[in-house]
Amino acid sequence: MALIRAAAEPSASELEHEAARLADKGLAGLGYRDEELERAARLTWRINRLKKEKNAVIPAHVYQRPEILLGVADFVGDSYKLAKLGAASDAKTIVFCGVRFMAETAKILSPDKEVLxxxxxxxxxxxxxITAADVRGLKKKHPGAPVVVYINTTAAVKAECDVVVTSANAPKILRKLYEKHEKAIFAPDAMMGKNLAKELGKTIGKDLIIWEGSCIVHDNFDAASVEFYRKMYPGVKILAHFECTPALTSVVDYIGGTGDMMKWVADHKASSYMLITECGLGDLARTKFPDKAFVPMCRLCPHMKAVTLERVLSALESPSASQRVEVPAAVAARALRPIERMFELADDKAAA
Ligand code: SF4
Structure with a gap:
């Protein structure tokens, strides 16, 4: 008697087809072996089917694992782009492949959707x-100075501030604020604060008050090695994330957020590039620009890499209470205002 396969399992030919799809999407080029493709295909096949059944979308940050980016994500980008696209979609459920502050931002912009x-x-x-109490302390110490926070903050911190920024729009928004204010507060990334002060010609501690937070991925890259790599790979273009130290950002060819870095690579004709950031961006760049070479100098973010296909499947199949993202209504309402202010000041009203 023929065995009846479980409805949630792919048949042998479906599995083969899915593994071939993943290989073509770029996983083969990234070095995935046949058994790894088959393992991923077994999961992506089920996730993609459940996604349709449950009217769910999967936004994935560029630092996610390649099998998530290429196998199940509906949109890929930075936290700002993902929150906007999640809000604009008709889906009932958002399965956010990223970290908690990103999922919270998605929930603030999509209060009626289930965010997992x-x-x-x-x-x-x-x-x-940084905590909400820290922001209240900063406001007390520097009355009248607008509080600008990076999007990498909790909902409770956003609720205390005047405007949220991303690495792409921070210089533009701060310039606008300085038209009316002599002093501003920027939190929590000290490296980005220092890079911004340099770009805008502001004095730290006087015109720009910064908080001493840092990203564990970006704050330790060695600026001295840039010279070494330039000698080793003549003509290489070196790009660094805004969260890197000023010592590093002052010796590279371009600084920006992940979206800006990808655009810069697309717009330039050099044959080799180095993307100094989390390793996920380099993996994505290798699949998007197969004719360009990418010299590795990256670090893994343990928080981003905590998301696996198995965990995406479990969230879709039967989410646990801890996988459901909730933001108290009063906090969400206060946090929404500085996010909308970002859209206004960045001339990005359509995004709201
Ligand atoms: S630790 Fe750094 S790389 Fe990881 S999520 Fe935070 S800002 Fe991004």
Whole structure:
């Protein structure tokens, strides 16, 4: 008698087809072997089917694992782009492949949708470096100075501030604020604060008050090695994330957020690049620009890499209480205002 296979399992030919799809999407080029493709395919096949059945979407941050980015994500980008696209989608459920502050931002912008975080413990050293009480303390110490916080913050911290920024729009928004204010507060990323002060010609401690938070991935890259790599790979273009130290950002060819870095690579004709950031961006760049070479100098974010296909599947199949993201209504309402202010000041009203 023929065996009846479980409805949630792919047949042998479906599995083969799915593994071939993943290979073509770029996983083969990234070195996935046949058995790894088959393991991933077994999960992506089920996730993609459940996603349709449950009217769910999967936004994935560029630092996620390649099998998530290429196998199940509906949109890939930075936290800002993902929150906007999640809010604009008609889906009932958002399964956010990223870290907690990102899922919270998605929930603030999509209060009526169910937002799930596959790895509920996935935090962020930046967002954990500052609390709402810290922001209240800064405001008391510097009355009248607008409080600008990076999007990498908790909902409770956003609720205390005047405007949220991303690495892409922070210089533009701060310039606008300086038209009316002599002093501003920027939190929590000290490295980005220092890079911004340099770009805007402001004095730290006088015109720009910064908080001493840092990203565990970006704050330790060695600026001295840049010279070594330039000699080793003549003509290489070196790009660094805004969260890197000023010592490093002052010796590279371009600084920006992940979206800006990808755009810069697309717009330039050099044959080799180095992306100094989390390793996920380099993996994605290798699949998007197969004719360009990427010299590795990256570090893994343990929080981002806590998300696996198995955990995405479990969130979709039967989410645990800790995978459901909730933001208290009063906090969400206060946190929404500085996010909308970002859209206004960045001339990005459509995003709201
Ligand atoms: S890479 Fe840095 S900023 Fe991004 S989630 Fe990890 S710790 Fe946070």
């Amino acid at each position: 975080l596959p790895a509920p413990e996935a935090g962020c050293s930046l967002s954990e470096s």
